[in-house]
Amino acid sequence: MDFASLIAFAETAVxxxxxxxxxxxxxxxxxxxxxxxxLDAFADLVAARAQYPDGHLAPxxxxxxxxxxxxxxxxVIAAGIVLALDNNWFAFTSLTIAFVVIIGIGVIVLRRHAxxxxxxxxx
Numbered sequence: 001m002d003f004a005s006l007i008a009f010a011e012t013a014v015x016x017x018x019x020x021x022x023x024x025x026x027x028x029x030x031x032x033x034x035x036x037x038x039l040d041a042f043a044d045l046v047a048a049r050a051q052y053p054d055g056h057l058a059p060x061x062x063x064x065x066x067x068x069x070x071x072x073x074x075x076v077i078a079a080g081i082v083l084a085l086d087n088n089w090f091a092f093t094s095l096t097i098a099f100v101v102i103i104g105i106g107v108i109v110l111r112r113h114a115x116x117x118x119x120x121x122x123x
Contacts, residue, residue: 024091027079031095034072034079035102041068042106046113
């Protein structure tokens with residue numbers, strides 16, 4: 001390795017963009033806020049179903065549920081794009097996996113609650 005190639009290697013190493021930790025922190029906050037908004041929407045849906053066992057939801061409840069889910073989706077997609085543009089694949093992957101797992105658990109709870117309500121309404 002001669003001196004010119006050593007200089008070129010050093011310039012390439014310096015030019016490499018480091019991971020933006022502040023951006024990752026902001027995206028983690030966006031993911032967690034989206035997660036809480038989604039779980040809050042699920043809780044609203046469960047509470048509304050408990051009030052109306054026939055499964056009929058008031059339009060306001062449906063609007064609130066879908067608006068929380070839409071806001072959460074927009075925030076998660078935006079945070080994912082920021083992490084991808086920063087090449088922070090570790091944060092992108094770990095936050096996405098955690099988000100999907102928690103939302104999956106919420107969906108399982110919602111389905112279970114709906115099944116309990118159907119069984120109770122049959123009896």
